[in-house]
Amino acid sequence: MSTTKKGKKIDIQMQTRLEARARIIKALAHPTRLFMVEELSQKERCVSELTEMIGSDVSTVSKHLSVLKNAGIVQDQKKGSQVYYILRMPCIRNFLVTFKSVYMV
Amino acid sequence: MSTTKKGKKIDIQMQTRLEARARIIKALAHPTRLFMVEELSQKERCVSELTEMIGSDVSTVSKHLSVLKNAGIVQDQKKGSQVYYILRMPCIRNFLVTFKSVYMV
């Protein structure tokens, strides 16, 4: 019969959506980048400010920012010789709040 | 003066919490594991059912499940010769719902 409880196989569209979600989640999956997202959800920060807070090499910080930018999570804006970053989707704060309430970490 | 707008450096406790969050998020950061979490938030499934849906080698599926288990996201329960998995924190559904509403993917 056709009304069993068997789960459906993953189809192409589902696979595509899962990959899109995973790509974004993967961009969040690093302590430094989580910190950046939290910080940038409060106020914009330039690379050197973030570098000072984080304490890694500035090139490392810059690369983390580009990971977030490529995932569409933050955006940058040049101001003179500095580059300021800010959350592109402010509603991601809800996401993190939910996350913290779920996991209590 | 001491009332500048400088951001604070990350302290040890903050670092520890960021790492804990990143560890959990990293466990979610794979299309197959996202699928598992969604599926297991609906109903429990055994390894062979998931394998059938996912279409990878059963050893690959088993390893993905152990990643989720080690992160505390799912738990397993033996029933005869089969191992059933289920979401350990059902509230993670909210997390995914929020995520999807934020990112629309």
Added chain:
DNA sequence: TGGTTATTTGGTAAGATAGCCAAATAGCCA
């Protein structure tokens, strides 16, 4: 223009991840 600061990019080495196959383990039942 030349020097200085801010940021990004290239290169590279160490470590982590993901997939498959093969082998080990566990439970079932004839």
Added chain:
DNA sequence: TGGCTATTTGGCTATCTTACCAAATAACCA
């Protein structure tokens, strides 16, 4: 017990990730 099914684990390889340093690029200002 022996054979079967379900699952996990070990081994291996290819690929990705991260961190740092060095070098390239961009903007400013003296």
